[in-house]
Amino acid sequence: MSTGRVVTLTANPSLDRTLSLPGPLREGGVVRLLDAVTEPGGKGVNVARAVAAAGGEAVPVLPAAEHDPIVAALAERGLPPVTVPVDAPVRTNYTLTAPDGTTTKLNEPGIPLTAQTRAALARAVRLHASGSRWVVLSGSLPPGTPADWYAELVALLRDTGVRIAVDTSDDPLRALLAGGRSGAPDLLKPNSEELASLAGVPEAELLGDPAVALAAVRVLHEQGVSEVLLTLGGDGAVLSTADGGLWSARPPEITVRSTVGAGDCSLAGYLLADLAGAPPAERLRTAVAYGSASASLPGSAVPTPAQVDGSAVRVLAGMPGSEATSTSAVPPAGPNTDPAAGRVAR
Numbered sequence: 130m131s132t133g134r135v136v137t138l139t140a141n142p143s144l145d146r147t148l149s150l151p152g153p154l155r156e157g158g159v160v161r162l163l164d165a166v167t168e169p170g171g172k173g174v175n176v177a178r179a180v181a182a183a184g185g186e187a188v189p190v191l192p193a194a195e196h197d198p199i200v201a202a203l204a205e206r207g208l209p210p211v212t213v214p215v216d217a218p219v220r221t222n223y224t225l226t227a228p229d230g231t232t233t234k235l236n237e238p239g240i241p242l243t244a245q246t247r248a249a250l251a252r253a254v255r256l257h258a259s260g261s262r263w264v265v266l267s268g269s270l271p272p273g274t275p276a277d278w279y280a281e282l283v284a285l286l287r288d289t290g291v292r293i294a295v296d297t298s299d300d301p302l303r304a305l306l307a308g309g310r311s312g313a314p315d316l317l318k319p320n321s322e323e324l325a326s327l328a329g330v331p332e333a334e335l336l337g338d339p340a341v342a343l344a345a346v347r348v349l350h351e352q353g354v355s356e357v358l359l360t361l362g363g364d365g366a367v368l369s370t371a372d373g374g375l376w377s378a379r380p381p382e383i384t385v386r387s388t389v390g391a392g393d394c395s396l397a398g399y400l401l402a403d404l405a406g407a408p409p410a411e412r413l414r415t416a417v418a419y420g421s422a423s424a425s426l427p428g429s430a431v432p433t434p435a436q437v438d439g440s441a442v443r444v445l446a447g448m449p450g451s452e453a454t455s456t457s458a459v460p461p462a463g464p465n466t467d468p469a470a471g472r473v474a475r
């Protein structure tokens with residue numbers, strides 16, 4: 130029987146060190162920081178933290194030595210990770226945040242993993258996937274990892290019955306879809322840059338023309354992806370389902386403090402809504418509300434449900450500016466919500 134558990138694999142975890150700048154970053158010279166905070170990070174780790182912060186059951190799987198600070202940092206947050214031991218320390222990624230919300234990331238490459246470590250991680254994920262609702266494969270792959278490893282993992286997990294979400298970029302993203310339907314996840318969460326690179330079009334063209342974005346999403350469905358959650362930063366997100374559903378959502382106005390982890394929190398919000406049995410429009414609303422709440426928090430902090438306001442998110446059936454779809458507002462779900470509300474033909 131499947132439970133509401135979410136298993137996340139972060140093959141390239143990080144300690145996220147957030148450095149608060151007193152003003153806009155100027156290269157050269159000495160910058161006296163206002164603050165410096167370290168949190169456990171990496172995309173899958175962030176998803177697990179947000180799910181756990183909402184009272185959900187999350188199992189973060191990652192490569193890390195027993196005494197690595199990331200293990201203690203997660204345990205302190207009530208989220209002891211499942212680890213596969215490695216010799217080197219987990220990488221540190223730096224975030225520079227300016228007072229106007231401008232966020233600059235400096236990510237280290239990470240620790241190369243041996244074939245044995247990869248096999249042990251795959252076994253750990255498969256073990257915990259059985260009986261879980263979702264497995265999330267998230268983030269970059271460490272140096273030297275075959276680009277098609279995520280595709281291989283998707284195929285490996287298929288017979289467990291778990292639903293699989295992937296959030297990655299560059300070669301691992303391309304390889305995921307190059308391997309045919311066996312590598313295709315149930316849910317893919319690209320941002321506009323990633324979708325544009327997959328589609329081979331400039332990002333500006335994809336953002337400027339809904340028809341281009343919809344064509345790119347349709348290709349993903351043809352390749353076997355059931356749900357595409359396209360995140361658009363401050364412009365919200367779009368959800369497309371293989372059965373023809375299409376919704377878009379805009380976040381409320383917020384003061385951005387750090388965009389780090391906002392995409393991960395969007396994914397966590399989507400999964401939490403799914404675990405609660407919410408229909409697609411509501412899953413999108415929760416995703417955007419979580420992403421927006423995350424961006425209003427400092428560093429890599431993840432929001433608690435009390436900091437998330439779904440009613441402030443405007444959800445439309447369809448996609449504005451697209452001739453192929455009409456749009457209409459979807460009200461927040463009430464007790465009598467029709468699960469098919471907002472479904473439109475494409």
Ligand SMILES: O=P(O)(O)OC[C@@]1(O)O[C@H](CO)[C@@H](O)[C@@H]1O
Pocket residue numbers: 141143145169170171172175222234236267268269270389390391392393429
């Ligand atoms: O280098 P990757 O794996 O692409 O991204 C890693 C990372 O930037 O992603 C998270 C935010 O999404 C941070 O916690 C972490 O530092």
